[in-house]
Amino acid sequence: MPQNISLDKLKIGDIAKINAIQSIEIPAKFYELGFYPGSIIEVKHKAPLNGPICVNVVENNALIAIRKSEAKFITAVII
């Protein structure tokens, strides 16, 4: 049974499929840029000391950066 993990806990190089967004606080813009259930992402970079993380949204082949504070509400399964 694959484990749910929030995006802020993923390591660089991890590829994961988003399965849920846990907070209603997350704005619609996140959905529009590719953070929606079913979307596949790959963690590419992390800024030091709990800075933002940068992921590749595979669908659009686009690099999107978000803060850890929002990333922790987005859960995914590593594939």
Add this chain to the structure above:
Amino acid sequence: MENPNIVLLGNPNVGKTSLFNRLTKLNQKVGNYPGITVEKREGSLKANNKTYHIVDLPGTYTLFPNSLDEEIVFKILSQKENKLSPNLTIVVAEPSTIKRGIILYQQARELGLPAIFVLNMIDEVESKGIHLDFPKLEAYLKTKVFQTNARTGKGLEKLISSFDERPSLYTSNFEIPEKYKEALEEAKKLFPLATEYLTWQYLAQENVSYLAPEKQVALAAIRSKYQLDPHEMQKTESLLRHDRISMDLENILNKSENKTLDTTSKIDRILLHPILGYIIFFGLLFLIFQAIFSWSGPLMDWIDGSFGELTGYLSTVLPEGPLSSLFIEGIIAGIGGIVIFIPQIVILFLFLSLMEESGYMSRVVFLMDRWLRPFGLNGKSVIPLMSGAACAIPAVMSARNIENPKERLLTMLVTPFMTCSARLPIYIVIIGLIIPEDKFLGFNLQGITLFMMYILGIVGALGSAWILNRVIKSIRSSYLIFELPTYKMPDWKNVMTNVWDKASGFLWEAGKIILMISIVLWVFGNFGPNRKFYDAEEIVQQANPNLSAEELEKEVGSYRLEHSFLGYIGMGLEPIVRPLGYDWKMGIGLISSFAAREVFVGTMAVVYSMGPDVDIEDEGQKSSLLTRMKSEINANTGKPAYNFASGISLLLFYAFAMQCMATIGVVRKETGSWKWTLIQTVFMTGLAYVAALIAYQILK
């Protein structure tokens, strides 16, 4: 239709601005201080026996506005009576993110706008491993699809020749979910003329500011009656569209293994490295400031020399008299005082624009967000703060793409603390007066002091943000999401247009104010309220009968100044500036600087009867103004006017005080509030006064 309106709509980084520049060539007009985030860039194109009016809208991912920029987009597209309301919308997309482009296209069509679809950066289709069936795509979108490469101009002719064709009828691709239907039906009654989708947009936004107040109230009532959550509605739409498009594109779009991120990934491994990334960023900052100071020197000297020659020439040809002296010493010298800043501004914006165009700026946002967050700012605040080192006016405007209202407000409030190029001449003069030309640990002491002033600006900005962050309440929670575009060679056309816009904008807007102040100063200094001013020569001669002609002239000059309007104003202000260690003459310099800091040096030159055109880059004149200022005695204390204590006090005052009418004006416009503008002005100036007061009282 005589002049059809065309708007360019698209995601950021799809080459929309390049396309706009190609279409309009140089026939474009921009707002006063445009940036990458302009309010509107408009231009015209003559073709097909018509003149098309073209507007480049700010980049957006969706029609639901998250920031001020995006609000403008929605307004222009949806407000029928808007004078920019388009006759044709060109939706620009690029191959990798074509799905996002299609969403935007569908939204535009469902608002009832005729739209065509442009797939730009068509040269990247192959290398990105994308296969598109264009006839099927056209059938699906029910419009023509144009393939362009805005950098080379490929495909543009075909696009332009089709400007008068209108796409075929459109049926909505977005099925509004059952649970919202009842609410929507009720909302539709409020807007009998709007399309169903526009009504849905109205309902799914928290507040549509351009609607009549009673409509806003009615919409809010419907939202609360049906317990609608606008965010939920927007997300629902986004998900439904995504799923639908993915399904629909299955036999239109084919992606094979993708390699294009490789180069970007490799570069990012260095530029976004947790340690190396910061070293490179600060190295680049250092390089930019080095460039601003060393590269601009010869140009500034040349400009100054030319203006010197011009005024010299004019004074020999024009008849002597008050009017020609207003023209030469007031207006021409005033313009010279503006033009001299152009090289520095050009160099700074050249770098900023290169960083933006190449895709590096987003990396800076990524690197800096964590360090700015504790101060209530946002990674995106880096751009306004950095631009603030040239001029606060475009910098304040570039805060527009910060989504969170509080972070945007904070950024605008603290940006004017950054050491702008107008503070530079003042710093140079005062540092030259009070800091010896010694070396400290091998570094030039004056240089270190100047560097400290820049640091002080940053500390002022961040410190105030830290304080204000505690005072201002946030309406929305803070978040950050942005795209890091692939690295690209900068499009030189865009860079040049951008730099030109910035430089000419500065020249005209700041220029008007400096010019006005020069004239006012000249008038106030050249007229007086009573006969003491007009009979100065007689009075001085009677008091000192033994003066040589030269000394007499000097004495008469300063006596006259004391009894001019300017003199009386200065004397009136003296009680306020005395505790800071200044005399009335410095007070005048201070007061005139409230219009714009850059008038200080010119004012001091007028006040010390040297003629207003003082060249601080020119060694000869610099030493003579410096000598004059050095020997100036403060009438209150009997000590040199520019001693260490009063000099430090002046430096602190100029570092913190809000002394720029144009910035005040732009903050008022951008915040839409006199309250915040006043708070900012009072806060900055109060801080300046207190800091200068404490410094002087301790050091004197």
